[in-house]
Amino acid sequence: METDNDHIHILVQYQPTKSVLEIVRLFKQISTYRIWRQNNNSRYLKKYFWKENAFWGDGYFACSIGQVSKETIEKYIQNQG
Numbered sequence: 001m002e003t004d005n006d007h008i009h010i011l012v013q014y015q016p017t018k019s020v021l022e023i024v025r026l027f028k029q030i031s032t033y034r035i036w037r038q039n040n041n042s043r044y045l046k047k048y049f050w051k052e053n054a055f056w057g058d059g060y061f062a063c064s065i066g067q068v069s070k071e072t073i074e075k076y077i078q079n080q081g
Helices: 019-039 070-078
Strands: none
Touching: none
16 A cells, blocks of 8 residues: 555455455445544544545546556555655
């Protein structure tokens, strides 16, 4: 995983029985929940997120790595941001 100013690059291996949408949705839900609960962050965050407890936009971009090696993708992700 690598973060940028307004997006995150993540390399994920998953079972083909799961959809990409389901994986993205779970990532967004779980990460938002944990950030709000961690170290009593809710007091601070309520000042900036007064309407709803959300961090993520509605969209996402996903692609498969195809014939490229996992190491190549990892190097690409590490060089972002």
